[in-house]
Amino acid sequence: MKTTLLFGIHMHQPVDNFEWVIELAIKTCYEPFFDVMSRYPSFRFSVHCSGWLMQKIEELRPSLYEQITTLAKNGSIEFFSAGYYEPILSVIPSKDRVSQVERLNASIEERFSQTPHGLWLTERVWESSLIPDIAKAGIRYTVMDDYHFQCAGFDEDVLDGYYMSEEGGVEMGLFPISKKLRYSIPFLNVETAINAIKSFNRENNSVAIIFDDAEKFGMWPGTYEWVYEKKWLERFVEAILADEMITTSHYGEYFASNTPRGIAYLPNVSYYEMGEWSLRADDALALAALKDEMGFERYEKEGVKFLKGGIWKNFFVKYPESNRLHKRMLELSLAYHEEGGDFQTQLYKLQTNDSLWHGVFGGLYLPNLRDNSYRYLIECENIRYGKKKGLFCDFNELDGFTKYKFVVPKLIVRFDSAHGGQLVELDDRENCFNYQNTLTRRKEAYHKKLFDAPKEPSTQNEDGINTIHHSSVEISDVFRDALIYDWYLKNSFIDHISDEYFNEQNFRYCNFNELGDFANQPYESSQAKNSVTFKRDGGIYKDDKSATTLEKKFTFNSDKIDFSLHLKTQAKGEYTYIMEHNFHFSEYEQLCINGEALQESLTIESTNTLEILDLYLKRKITIEVDKPFKIHYFKLQTLSQSEQGFDLSIQGVSIALVFDFETTVELNGALEIAHV
Structure with missing residues (x-):
């Protein structure tokens, strides 16, 4: 036959x-x-x-x-x-x-x-x-x-x-x-x-x-x-x-x-x-262990019918950065319609799958793919809003918490009450670039390969070649050192409360003492004409919980965000308040922080101003505060799997503005983006 x-x-x-x-x-x-x-x-x-x-x-x-x-x-x-x-x-x-x-x-x-x-x-x-x-x-x-x-x-x-x-x-x-x-x-x-x-x-x-x-x-x-x-x-x-x-x-x-x-x-x-890839790392490893326990022959014969991983949409659960892009796409598709025009073309480009997930290839982990997605998104927003401006709120990420979007001719700014009243999108409308397009460092199942790598290189069968799923990889100590996992999302205006031991190293390795409950918890929110206020009644946890309230207000202008912060605690002793920012850039070689070329990490002792010069996009991001602060920063890098093995990618710059306090913190300042 x-x-x-x-x-x-x-x-x-x-x-x-x-x-x-x-x-x-x-x-x-x-x-x-x-x-x-x-x-x-x-x-x-x-x-x-x-x-x-x-x-x-x-x-x-x-x-x-x-x-x-x-x-x-x-x-x-x-x-x-x-x-x-x-x-x-x-x-x-x-x-x-x-x-x-x-x-x-x-x-x-x-x-x-x-x-x-x-x-x-x-x-x-x-x-x-x-x-x-x-x-x-x-x-x-x-x-x-x-x-x-x-x-x-x-x-x-x-x-x-x-x-x-x-x-x-x-x-x-x-x-x-x-x-x-x-x-x-x-x-x-x-x-x-x-x-x-x-x-x-x-x-x-x-x-x-x-x-x-x-x-x-x-x-x-x-x-x-x-x-x-x-x-x-x-x-x-x-x-x-x-x-x-x-x-x-x-x-x-x-x-x-x-x-x-x-x-x-x-x-x-x-x-x-x-x-497998759509599961969180520990679940993916558990699935692999179950499959190994079942054995190849039994799995191929009957286990394949019953032993399954997650579904593709789990990537929106696993990666909030992917979910954010996806829900913004849905917002655009449902809120605005232009048959056959530029808006529709940019929307359809935004719907491209590659930047929304990650498996054996880079996908979501590749900054340029996410940059492309945000470019299409901002181009759609530019068509949608034109020269209009205003403050809008919605619940479009399905978590029940309000998101605030402020649109002005130069910027689109989004804050999220679910994640600490934090800045989650900072769009330069002219360059169609999102300075908040960072990626959190998280555990992936394939990181296990860095510790279980074979001592001897694998040999190739003369009758064929390996598929990409079975190819060997070379492991280096640089990769192992890059395995750092964040317990909170790398947004901006993140509120940390720590102690005198907070420094450049434990900031980078994300193992500093976090004494507050403000960095990854929801805030109550309220909206005025051109401002949003976030408030949380939380605590400082040293021996017991000490009641602590943090309130911050953001007022929006054409190219500037004015902010004020008030923190009051019943805790006794000396503490450190850290305002963390994470900014993403296209070309890190063309970046200067407070007048010096970007380093792998650095501490700046005392200043009232953080100034980031982006020579590639010809922009200057400035944060000025009415109180002096210390700066710690480092290059935010992720380790991901690729066709060739493993890649280190710079996802942004993590910046800590450090203030010492006892019972209260009162800050007033502004974040501004200006042409160079």
């Missing part, structure tokens, strides 16, 4: 990523891939390319774009649709889902004269509520992992065809992508990969389904040499075409000419690794 091979690749890069990254992807992956495939036009395969990336390919490599166009015209390629800017469809509003898919459909029709009926499910994040919307956009079938089906109780040996599902009577075809093939192609030798394909031969219409990241063909570590220099792809395609027991086809052709295997109702799930 013949086996039909449905072979598809997915191409995407974060919107407005560094151009050198796009060039690298083209050079090491897309260009050589289509160069090989152009030599074998009878090999039929499917392609999904995000709309933005196809624009960049046409702009940067017209010859590659022409190769893709020729393959499409010759009938080699079937194009799949998705959201134009590659959003996770289940986390954007219904109207935006339909519009984003229709926008990519229109682009494919205009460029390649095809009407797509298949949909690439971004990050394979599935919710059945998607069906009516994607069907409305003309989609008849989509692809997801066989893991999705196994989570619903299906056995692997029946996943050799498509299934039908429905939502409210609207039908959709579902194709299960084979894990066996994902881990074989292109990582194992050609003969092994061919045998894996031919194992799908249960019935006459059995199909082997593979639809995976194109970046595995040259961009992942070690794959360029394996796939192109050692000619894996060329030998693989030739072997497929020469084998009389395998035929290649398009998904649409198979869907039209074969009946479904049955019906399927699938849970809200993505691929297994995504479920």
